[in-house]
Ligand SMILES: Nc1ncnc2c1ncn2[C@@H]1O[C@H](COP(=O)(O)OP(=O)(O)O)[C@@H](O)[C@H]1O
């Protein structure tokens with residue numbers, strides 16, 4: 662049993678079958694990549710995993726509990742954190758101020774009032790935020806205006822903000838989209854570091870094969886809303902069906 666189990670998921674948008682009988686099992690403490698051409702249904706699947714979309718049929722279970730129909734704060738409380746395609750940070754705030762927000766918040770989305778009123782708790786929260794920035798190798802940027810950072814640093818901050826909630830499953834939708842190569846490589850290194858330092862499962866949707874093959878231990882290839890193959894990176898690389906789905910080459 663994986664930590665995340667998707668069974669017989671179907672999702673239609675009007676006349677379009679976006680997901681068709683999707684079965685997917687993500688093993689605990691692995692990096693699992695979901696790849697496939699544009700329009701394959703990757704983001705739709707991810708939205709089903711975080712309860713944002715409810716499939717027409719099928720189930721999505723995280724650690725034995727259904728995620729379907731749950732509010733975002735409940736998903737967070739279950740231990741699932743999601744990084745969006747565009748970094749979700751406050752550009753007007755400094756790096757440290759951004760990091761303080763999730764450090765003050767409890768997992769259910771409410772704020773720890775003690776932390777706001779008691780000086781000891783304030784110190785704890787500040788220490789936690791500073792510690793997270795160190796872990797993200799961003800301590801020297803703590804007073805920088807977030808808007809002025811590179812896309813890679815914004816992504817780094819956002820990932821750190823997610824991790825401060827100590828998720829068991831981190832979901833990333835094309836985290837390196839629109840990044841320069843140096844920023845992409847930094848993001849790869851960061852995710853490798855995170856994986857080596859904590860017990861965490863990472864599910865990543867990615868179109869950049871360099872990122873996929875640098876990180877993934879398992880790969881699922883989606884095409885037209887259906888998983889075509891699921892295997893290890895070595896097996897996926899030479900798979901004729903993958904070349905067909907990806908490059909339009911016939912097998
Ligand atoms: N909310 C929606 N309403 C209608 N069609 C949608 C919606 N979301 C996605 N689609 C369609 O579903 C298909 C899969 O989309 P998506 O999951 O975004 O693909 P991917 O992320 O793999 O590029 C596409 O054809 C897309 O146009």
Ligand SMILES: [Mg+2]
Pocket residue numbers: 703704705
């Ligand atoms: Mg997408």
